[in-house]
Structures are given as structure tokens and as C-alpha cells.
Amino acid sequence: MIQFQQVSKAYRGGRQALQKVNFELPKGDMALLTGHSGAGKSTLLKLICAIERPSDGHIYFNGHDISRLPRQDIPFLRRHLGIIFQDHKLLMDATVFENVALPLRIEQQSDNEIKKRVSAALDKVGLLDKARCNPIQLSGGEQQRVGIARAVVNRPQVLLADEPTGNLDAALSAQIMELFRLFNQVGVTILMATHDTSLLEQYNHLRRFDLQHGSLAEVGHG
Ligand code: ADP
Ligand code: ADP
Numbered sequence: 001m002i003q004f005q006q007v008s009k010a011y012r013g014g015r016q017a018l019q020k021v022n023f024e025l026p027k028g029d030m031a032l033l034t035g036h037s038g039a040g041k042s043t044l045l046k047l048i049c050a051i052e053r054p055s056d057g058h059i060y061f062n063g064h065d066i067s068r069l070p071r072q073d074i075p076f077l078r079r080h081l082g083i084i085f086q087d088h089k090l091l092m093d094a095t096v097f098e099n100v101a102l103p104l105r106i107e108q109q110s111d112n113e114i115k116k117r118v119s120a121a122l123d124k125v126g127l128l129d130k131a132r133c134n135p136i137q138l139s140g141g142e143q144q145r146v147g148i149a150r151a152v153v154n155r156p157q158v159l160l161a162d163e164p165t166g167n168l169d170a171a172l173s174a175q176i177m178e179l180f181r182l183f184n185q186v187g188v189t190i191l192m193a194t195h196d197t198s199l200l201e202q203y204n205h206l207r208r209f210d211l212q213h214g215s216l217a218e219v220g221h222g
Contacts, residue, residue, distance in 0.1 A: 001025055001026060001027040001028075001029075001061070001062060001157070001158065001189050002024070002025040002048060002059075002060070002061055002158065002189075002191070003023070003024045003025075003059070003060040004021050004022055004023050004024075004044075004047075004057065004058075004059055005022060005057055005058040005059075005060070006020045006021075006022060006056065006057040006058070007020070007021045007022075007047065007054045007056070007057035007058070007059055007067070008020055008021070008054065008055050008056040008057055009040075009043050009047060009052065009054050009055050009214075010055045016214055017040045017043040017214055018040045018043055018044060018047075018054075018211075018214045018216075019213075019214045019215050020057070020215070021040075021044065021057070021211075021214075021215070021216045022216070023209055023216055023218065025189060025191055025207075026189075027157075027189055028184075028187055028189055029189055029190070029207055030180065030181070030184040030189075030190040030192075030206055030207075031190065031191050031192070031206060031207040031208065031209060032191075032192055032193075032194055032199075032200065032203065032206050032207070032208045032209070033045070033191055033192065033193040033194070033208075033209050033211065034193075034194060034195060034200065034208055034209070034210045034211070034219075035195065035210055035211030035212060036195065036212075037195065039211040039212060039213060039214065040211045040213075040214045041162070041163075041193035041195075041211055042162055042193065044193075044211065045083075045160045045162050045191070045193060047059055048061070048081070048158075048160060048191075049077070049078060049081050049083055049160060050066060050069055050074050050077055050078075053067070053068070054067050061077060061080070062080070062157075079107070079154065079156070080156055080157045080158060081156050081157075081158050081159075081160060082151030082152050082154070082156035082158070082159045082160070082188075083151055083159075083160050083161075083162075084144075084147050084148055084151045084159065084160070084161040084162065084164050085147065085162050085164075086162055086163040086164065086166040086167065087167075088135075088143050088144055088146065088147035089147070090135040090143060090146055090147060090150075091135070092134060092135055092136045093134065094134070095131065095132055095133065095134060096122070096127065096130050096131050096132070096133050096134070096135060096138070096146050097118055097122075097131040097132065099135060099146055099150055100118045100121055100122060100146065100149045100150045100153050101114050101118050101153070102150060103150060103153055103154045104117060104118070104153060104154060107154065117153055117154075118131070118149075118153060119131075121149040121150075121152055121153040122149050124149065124152065124179075124182075125145040125146070125148050125149045125179060126145065127142060127145055127146060127149065130142065130146075140167055140168060140172070141168055141172035141175065141176075144164060144165075144167075144168060144172075144176060145175075145176070145179070147164075148164070148176070148179060152183060152188070156188070157188065157189060158188065158189045158190070158191070159180065159183060159188055159189070159190045159191070159192075160191050160192075161180070161190070161191070161192040161193065162193045163193055163194055163195070163196075164176055164180075164192065164194075165177070165194065165196055165199065166194075166196070170198060173196065173198075173199060174202075177199065177202075177203065180192065
């Protein structure tokens with residue numbers, strides 16, 4: 001589903017974030033991306049959604065080479081991807097409903113369709129009763145779940161998550177992992193960056209890609 005072939009990324013100023021990275025994430029898999037801070041995890045995720053472009057090598061999504069995808073085709077790629085950030089990037093002056101609706105508004109879906117799909121997404125993360133709240137009124141764990149609802153609202157094939165449990169305690173992290181597991185069970189492919197070592201122990205049956213100073217090794221396979 002996602003394949004990297006000899007992918008390197010150097011940022012302007014010469015910082016080499018990734019070096020000749022090769023990996024393949026099969027469709028339907030749930031995998032962890034590990035490595036110390038600065039190892040290149042965020043960069044790798046950003047390359048998949050074309051927020052950043054590789055300096056060298058090829059990235060395939062569903063067999064399409066997206067490494068040099070023309071700018072006007074990026075929305076087509078993003079339609080297949082749900083992206084979850086550690087700081088959830090929610091709009092604090094909009095309701096939970098509107099935050100989750102955002103990707104559908106961009107796709108110019110009808111109000112009816114938006115209502116149906118946002119309700120379904122909020123129901124999945126257990127926040128239907130918070131639809132009219134502002135994110136600012138919610139706890140950290142609830143805010144993260146709003147971010148997850150927004151990421152899954154347009155039914156993406158792939159979920160990319162960058163340290164989604166980074167600011168949460170163990171119980172809330174377990175909740176988030178359980179949500180991911182449920183999405184994975186219905187066929188969503190998941191790649192999650194984390195350096196949470198307690199999570200790694202608990203989920204050591206998952207495929208795991210480990211980045212060290214921009215180089216990748218696969219260390220387990222579910
Ligand atoms: P991680 O997510 O594992 O912490 P990152 O992918 O954020 O790692 O960073 C990898 C390396 O690339 C680091 O050395 C970081 O400083 C550098 N880097 C990340 N983003 C940029 C950027 N926009 N410009 C320059 N260097 C960057
Ligand atoms: P699909 O595989 O969805 O049936 P096609 O193979 O007919 O799509 O491709 C239609 C156009 O959309 C092509 O230009 C292709 O490059 C682009 N495209 C299709 N799927 C993706 C994707 N996941 N990421 C990027 N571009 C895509």
C-alpha cells in the first residue's frame with residue numbers, strides 16, 4: 001500500500017533527515033514507527049502526505065509514484081489519508097462538530113452528508129454528546145479523539161499518526177490505541193510514530209520500523 005524505495009530527504013540548510021529508506025507497509029497493516037527525537041519520524045510521515053518532498057528515491061501509494069506528484073494532484077492523495085498530529089491542530093474557536101466537518105467542507109459535501117458522517121465519526125470516538133462544545137472545553141484525551149474523528153471522517157484508507165499519545169497518560173494512551181485497533185479491524189491501514197516505550201512493550205506484536213539518525217530498520221513483524 002505504501003512503499004519507500006531508497007528515499008532520502010535533506011532539508012534546506014543541509015540537514016539530512018532520512019537516508020536511503022526502504023520499507024513496505026502492506027494494506028490492512030497496523031505498524032509503529034519508532035526512534036529517538038530527531039530520528040526522522042515526522043519527516044517520513046510528511047513525505048507520505050506530500051507535506052514534504054523527497055530529495056531522492058521513490059514513494060509509492062497504491063502503486064502510484066507520489067514522490068514527484070504535481071501540486072494539483074496532492075488533494076487526490078490526501079483524500080485517501082487521515083492525519084493525526086500530536087498537538088491535534090484543532091480550531092479552538094469552532095465547535096467540535098465544525099472541526100470534524102472540515103475535511104468534508106473542503107470536499108464540498110452536502111450539509112446532509114456532513115451531518116451524517118460527522119455524527120458517525122464522533123460516535124466512533126465516543127464524543128457525540130460533545131458536538132456543540134468548543135475543543136477548549138474538552139480534556140486533552142477528548143481533544144485528541146476529536147482529532148481522530150476529523151482524520152477518519154472521510155473514510156481514509158490509511159491513518160498516519162504522529163505521536164498521538166504524546167501528551168496523554170497511560171489510561172488515555174490505551175484508549176487511543178484501542179480506537180486505532182478498531183479502525184484497523186475494519187480495514188484501515190495504520191502507521192503510527194511513537195517513542196512511548198510502555199506502548200512498545202504492550203504492542204510488541206505489531207510490525208515496527210525503527211529509525212536511527214535517518215536510517216531505517218524493521219524490527220518486528222506482526
Ligand atoms: P522526529 O519526528 O523523529 O523527531 P523529524 O523528522 O522531526 O524527527 O526531524 C528529523 C531531522 O530533520 C532533525 O534533525 C530535525 O531537526 C530536522 N528537520 C525537521 N524538520 C525540518 C525543517 N523543516 N527544516 C530543517 N530541518 C528539519
Ligand atoms: P484509481 O487507482 O483510484 O482507480 P487511476 O489509476 O484510474 O485511479 O488513476 C487516476 C488518476 O488519479 C491518475 O492520474 C493517478 O495518478 C491518480 N491517482 C489515483 N490514485 C491516486 C493516489 N492514491 N495518489 C495519488 N494519485 C492517485
